[in-house]
Amino acid sequence: MGGLGKTSLAKKLYNHYKVQSHFYCCAWVSVSQEYKTEDLLRRIIKSVIKTPSEDDLKKMEMRLTMDDLEGWLYYLLGSRRYLVVIDDVWDLEAWRKPSRTKTMEVEYC
Numbered sequence: 001m002g003g004l005g006k007t008s009l010a011k012k013l014y015n016h017y018k019v020q021s022h023f024y025c026c027a028w029v030s031v032s033q034e035y036k037t038e039d040l041l042r043r044i045i046k047s048v049i050k051t052p053s054e055d056d057l058k059k060m061e062m063r064l065t066m067d068d069l070e071g072w073l074y075y076l077l078g079s080r081r082y083l084v085v086i087d088d089v090w091d092l093e094a095w096r097k098p099s100r101t102k103t104m105e106v107e108y109c
Helices: 006-015 017-022 037-048 054-061 066-077 093-099
Strands: 025-030 082-087
Touching: 006 017, 006 025, 006 082, 025 037, 037 054, 037 066, 037 082
Parallel strands: 025 082
Antiparallel strands: none
């Protein structure tokens, strides 16, 4: 269902100051039809870390396993309130896979 303005509407809401101030952190990540879950998690982590330290930058360059990436994301977000928008999803697996990240509660809309 392309061209209906879904992304434009979501972006407008995402960028609203009341939405941004409601969450500890916000991340906007677009996926393509062909994607790797590891890359998706890396991009979410990069979006969550506003000012990465040298250790964070080194960690991002390493070949981390899915468990490592999921653990890192869980560490970064923990029990905090956060908003992650995964845009341009062609396959529901793009939503389901990151939701398995440890015991984080994920709500879909």
